[in-house]
Amino acid sequence: MVKMLIDGALVDTARHMDVIDPSDESVVAQVPDAGAAEVDQAVAAAKRAFPAWRDSTAQARGDALAAMARVIADNGDELAALLIQETGRPMALAQFEIAHLAQGYLNYYANLRIEPEILIEDDTRRVELHRKPLGVVAAVVPWNAPVFIACNKIAPALAAGNCIVVKTAPSTPLTTLRLGELIKDVVPAGVVNILSGGNEAGAHLVAHPDVAKVTFTGSTGTGRKIMEAASPTLKRVTLELGGNDAAIVLPDADVKAIAPAIFAFAFFNSGQVCAIIKRLYVHESLYDAMCAEIAAYASGSKLAGGRDPEAQFGPVQNKAQYDKVLDYLAGAKASGTIIAGGELPEGPGYFVPLTVVRDVAEGDVIVDEEPFGPILPIIRYSDVDDVIARANASPYALGGSIWSSDPEAAAKVALRLESGSVWVNQHCALDPAVPFPANKQSGFGVEGGIEGLYPYTALQTLNIAKAAAA
Template structure:
């Protein structure tokens, strides 16, 4: 079993005697150990970040940007080894791991190019009013297990670019690649600017209530987001919460089935469905339902699901047993209620948390497979006859991360997309994101946004400066 990596506090590796196991989801067995930090380690990390903050906040934007670009260079140089680590703990095939790391590098460079504006509200003989944006202080980042390198990048890099210092706690399921990212970054940052802690048993709760932390950024489930919001209330921390989604897509009767099927397949099953903004509920007009369902099922049946060690693998396992058990439970419930499985539907009993890509029809709202976020490789297809009814059903969820409309009539599709109750609406696409466009959830899918200048400003405090003349 691999030795535990070290957390980094105040620019130094800190050896921690207590460790916990990290599971390889392709085997369902531990392959490494990770340090188990204590509340004392968290206090030390926060104290280091607070000491480093004044100098880092005073650094110019160009200096911060130059350091972010150097971090991107370091990750680029280490990407092959980092991809192996990422695949081992998360389960995704090596090509997907390299894709995630490549996206993270691109996001680092895009973030380094951002510059918060100074706005002039009034400038006359009597008064000049300026609006400035200043860093907040210490940011706590709590990251999930589905994209450990990319989402850590989304949290850390804008926080640093805005002039904050950071303490990051990765998911206990996938801590190792994030620890490696922090190690690579620390070679190009002053001590204390970026610190890491790892652990189980309430460390995240200690972070969200810590009086030395000014903001929490979290990506994960809605129930955990609610707990974070409650725990942060006593100190009125700033929050950015990207939470659960149960994204709906509506296929209109004029859609080109042959053209959209491979795109819908990719947007539903990428990362084995373990993506917040994946397409998770597919409403298809009755005139196209059977044809589209069969095309998607054929693609699912042809897909190669396997371990990252197999270069032929296109899709990996579920990341952890709890998620694996949930997907099996949802499939079993759909089967019991008359769901028709055109592909997949049951694990084959092999070692690890593998579940086949699954397409299920004859399901509808009110069934768990439709109402709950599956976060796995299982796509329910719901037949509809009236577009307004489909839109109402798509919007009925308490979640509102993303949604999409699929049609050959772009103008009509755009009009319907704007009526979706979600943070991002796509036309003839789903789940695509970019560093320049804001991304965040409506309703219970989150608070705040990420990316672009909108995301950068989430890490800054507005200050109005009034100059009387």
């Protein structure tokens, strides 16, 4: 049984939780189920470790992050295998999360430095701007990309000089806990603490008076609750929440050229990513052709558990989300025309076939809401101004994309979208060096880039009067 990392030690609890393989619904492991006591221990450990970590050099902190990345590289096969067990995803996708995303973000922040800025320098004064660490950071991680998002929060928190308590998602704790075991001796005790647990642990952590900042990735509903819990102590909060990303295909686009990428960006991780294509708007002149292309790709894809070497797409990760996706599937059948998928396979596992629905519009639930599963609505439009307005009418504004044979013209259209990130002829092109902001009810704050490091710091101005000339 894997254990939690608290204050440099591996810790078990009296209570345990089952980890379910969503590809066959079997119990593959049990992990600790932390409560308030374990949260208190982890926060106290982080608080004790903070002064020394804060006062360490940026180089030492960067070296620790680089060492964590090397541990992941050295144990990549084991971590990917564990990730397959708890997510059911294909091997290539598990390896991508471990080797590219998790390592990439750790290595990027290992090399970032924050230097004081000189704002004013004259004969009378020198004014400096400093960015100082906050203290204890609480990171609440979702189930769809558990290791990547944990590292995406650990890296800037530690680089800025903070200590961190990571709370894994209840249904995907296994790989991140194992990572905690592997890095136990890489960072000083208390600097990184990793807990598994349910709602009790999460609620206690985000409300803890010794936590200075909460960083959360997950649903908008849970984000609202975290804001409420953070308000009594005015904790800083970064929220990366739900998305209902629109992709707009302009009338000059080459359907056959762009269809493979649109398909990939719509069904990546079986639709379980916040910033992938959730609504595909296609000009009426290309509508039938695009529907046919996307449906053909969906119908020709292999859906299976990650242990199947031919699997291209895996199951929905947990039963609760599976039931939600089935409700959206029923809504899609009622409001539109299913042209691929739609019928559930027999046997165990939370499998939903890649489903494409056409002849839908705003007002249909499958268009207005985010299914967070493998269902793509394709929506017809005739006027560019109108489709921009329709795309922007959503309360969500995480990402969006424009597809065209003229990238420069498409870029001008893309800037009219209100989402935090906009792409041209691509979607969800995440990069650790590129800021990833969220707008509207998709959250606030930013991750990625030097801008993603700043929210883990507090500003301080130093204003020095110079001696008057004799």
